[in-house]
Amino acid sequence: MARLPAVSRAAAGPLMKLMYAYAKRQFGEVPEPFAVLAHHRKLFTAAAVHEGMANRAANVLPAAVRDLAVYRVAWVVGCSWCVDFGSMLHRLKGLDEAQLREIADYATSPVYNDDQRAAIAYADAMTSDPTEITDEQVADLERRFGRAGLVELTYEIGLENMRSRTYSALGITAQGFNSGDACRVPWAGQST
Template sequence: MPRIPGVSTKEAGPLLRAMYRFARRRYGAVPEPLTVSAHHLPLTLAGGGHELAVEKASKVLPANVRELAVYRVAQRLGCSWCVDFGTMLQKHEGLDIERLRQIDDYATSPAYTARERMAIAYADAMSASPVTVTDEQVAELRAEFGDKGVIELTYHIALENQRARFNSALDITDQGFTSGDACRVPVPADAGATVRTRSASG
């Protein structure tokens, strides 16, 4: 259970209920980070609008490159919710999720292309404390993806750092999106309940 329980449908006002309905239609369940952040509705609206705008604007990088970099951040930072949700998104994109088991060996694994390796290594460098990105690394990325591509990649990696750290701080863990279990309990039944049902890997 998260450190701050999610806002239940019963407690939600009309606008929040509409957001829950939209999320349920899109993902099959209401994401738990949404129900937790809903305690601060203005920030929830700002965050939701931002996520939709980023999604619409991100058309430069191939989906596999972008999604692998984002997944790597979630994995490195230990955000099980992000790993669960990100795996589902990759599956819906038609990407190979079986190779995610080999991501720790991305530098040598034949499951990853050279472009994907560059993006994953950049995600590692950006997510380190302190950041370990080098001039040479950015130069290689610029040569491969262009300036717009590097900006898009950097933005998504930074955004996933924000998501993963938010979820980890509030102990929001995997919800069962990958296993399909998340839709069993889409929103909290009451103020003390949780939206989460554990995935098989959780």
């Protein structure tokens, strides 16, 4: 259960009710982060606009590269909601769900190509604290994806770090958007 209660539809203002209806139509139910962020209408609106714009702008990288890097961040941070929702999005885009089940072994698993491995390793380097990015890693990613692709990958990984850490801090957990093994998350102190 989230550390803050969700704002119910009955308690939501007119704008929130519209956003709830849109989200329910899009995803089958209102994502809990929407309902928790609704406690701060202006930040909720800013986040919704930002997410929409970022989603439309992120079109340089192949989805199979970008989405795996984003999923890895959620998995490493341990945000079960982000893993759950990300698994659903991965499936709906027709991407390889076997890759989600193999994410712990991305460096050696045959289900990944070299571009995907490089992007996932970058996600790990950006998510570590302190970050562990090297000049060689950035140069390699620029060669693979171009400057715009590198910026997109960096931005999307940073955005998922913000999402995962925010939702984890607020105690928002898996909501059941996706079922199966892909949603298993290694929590701090547990082995993978």
